[in-house]
Amino acid sequence: METLSPAASKILGGKGKKLTAHEVHLRRTANKGYIAKHIMRDRDGNPPMDGQRGELEYSLANHGDVMKHLGEHFNDGEEPLEQDENG
Secondary structure: OOOOOHHHHHHHHOOOOOOEEEEEEEEEOOOOOEEEEEEEEOOOOOOOOOOOOOEEEEEEOOHHHHHHHHHHHHOOOOOOOOOOOOO
């Protein structure tokens, strides 16, 4: 088995830069659910260049799940997001 140099093992063994959701796109599915697609970027707004995924998708069953998902990912522990009369 070939061993890697310390520099190569540091690059390949690391998790890479911390990514955060830069954009979120919501789309409706045929069965009245939703898909939330997160576009991930580093703190400088650059896409991942170290093998990490640049997009994450979440399936959500209804409007309530969408609001809960957005609250979990973007609310930073502040007040819960408000829901309108329909959801």
